[in-house]
Amino acid sequence: MSLYPRNKAILALSDGTVVHGQAVGKQGITGGELCFNTSMIGYQEIFTDPSYYGQLMMMTYPHIGNYGTIPRDDEARRVMVAGAILRSFSWEYSNPMADRSLQEYFEDNELVGISGVDTRMLVRHIREKGVMNAVISSTELDEDKLVQMAKDWDDMKGLELATKVTREEAQTVKGDGDLKLAAIDYGIKQNIINNFAQRGCTLRIFPAKTPLEEIKEWDADGFFFSNGPGDPNATAEYAMETVEYAKSTGKPIFGICLGHQLMALSEGIGVEKMFVGHRGANHPVKNLKTGLVEISTQNHGFAVSEDKIAEDKAEITHINLNDGTIEGLEFKNFPGFSIQYHPEASPGPHDSAYLFDQFVELMQKHK
The missing domain is CATH 3.50.30.20 (Carbamoyl-phosphate synthase small subunit, N-terminal domain)
Known part of the structure; x- marks a missing residue:
């Protein structure tokens, strides 16, 4: 038995x-x-x-x-x-x-x-x-x-879920360097926090709906918009004020997954529901700047629409080799870039670690 x-x-x-x-x-x-x-x-x-x-x-x-x-x-x-x-x-x-x-x-x-x-x-x-x-x-x-x-059951399209998973109060994670990073938590993964802290950043991690004045008081050297669940178009209804403020400071901005989509939406670039979505640790992504291919971890059911990217707004930096969907953007009107996949998950294992280095270097440059 x-x-x-x-x-x-x-x-x-x-x-x-x-x-x-x-x-x-x-x-x-x-x-x-x-x-x-x-x-x-x-x-x-x-x-x-x-x-x-x-x-x-x-x-x-x-x-x-x-x-x-x-x-x-x-x-x-x-x-x-x-x-x-x-x-x-x-x-x-x-x-x-x-x-x-x-x-x-x-x-x-x-x-x-x-x-x-x-x-x-x-x-x-x-x-x-x-x-x-x-x-x-x-x-x-x-x-x-x-x-x-x-x-x-409620359909995922139009559903706002980031507020269901964000932390209840702001938290500081100290690094051993002099860079201060404001990270907006829409569902931030622990390993993203670890990657920034390991590179010397001191993070102030803010709940998704933190009042703008509280974020301003932190006086960050850069801004990070995290991954998270739900429809980015619904999240944008309250998140866009913070994204626009970050852009107005002229300081570097980095977004992963949902953060990538929110940054795109702030520039008038559409984000649409995918037929199936990408979820796994074996998705090939091509870096169009270097020509190198990265093995990536992915988890998204929405994607940036390629036909809505204006040349004066952003440049496509990464594409998915399975279906050609957008995996990375570099923005032209502010110092920032964003990635659809998860570099912190390290399936390569280190194919995408340079993205964190790149952002830290950008913050140091603008500090």
Whole structure:
């Protein structure tokens, strides 16, 4: 007899697709936008990435949980995904550094999941039909009810979520240099903070809706706009005041992911919902200035529209070699640049570390 429960669970998609599997994590119901990640490792970093808030995460690599969890691998203070969809769940783990199994980790974070499903089939389905909402349930097992719940779930387009994951109060992280950086937290990952601090920057990390006067008082040498979840067009409704202020100072500005999109929107460059999105640790990106290719980690469902980039506003610096989408911009009306992918995740492992160096050098130049 198994030492672990094997309760039934159902995954129901908004288009009527239903698959059955086994419940993992907390017993219950959860829902959100169903997306997939192609990374072979790093499941804990993925589950705690604030940019995934409100989404059901399907891992394409079949074996998940085999090396347990360890506190230092968290990118945020808690699990951020709405639910997990897995092919083969490891109830036991082998890792002398780990302190918990993934099941215990899910239970501690009250995460509902499903395992034992054909993730390859589901990935092909999403790639053909596009991302859609879904529901995971291990308590309600009526298929028709669950499909209707998925249909009724809030759509990601138009959804503002950064305020759900930002910190409650400003925090200072000290570096050993003389540069002061104002970082706006729309869901900032811990490793981004680490990269700046390791380069000597002292960061003041501000909540997403911090009053402008408080940011001005910090008298920063540069501004950073972080990654985060939800529709950037909705986030821009309150974030644009801060972006415009940062531009008006003439000081260097850097944006990653959502921050990249907000900087583009501030220059009248459109940002649109993608059919599937990019999520994984193996996406090739070409630096158009150097001609070099970087292996990047990506996590976004929205992208900057190439046909809306005016020559007097920005220059395209990076493109995705899989589909040609925009991965980087250098702005012409203020000293700033932005990146759609995640250089702090280091899948290359060091292909994109130069971006942090480049920004620190830009701050030193303008100080």
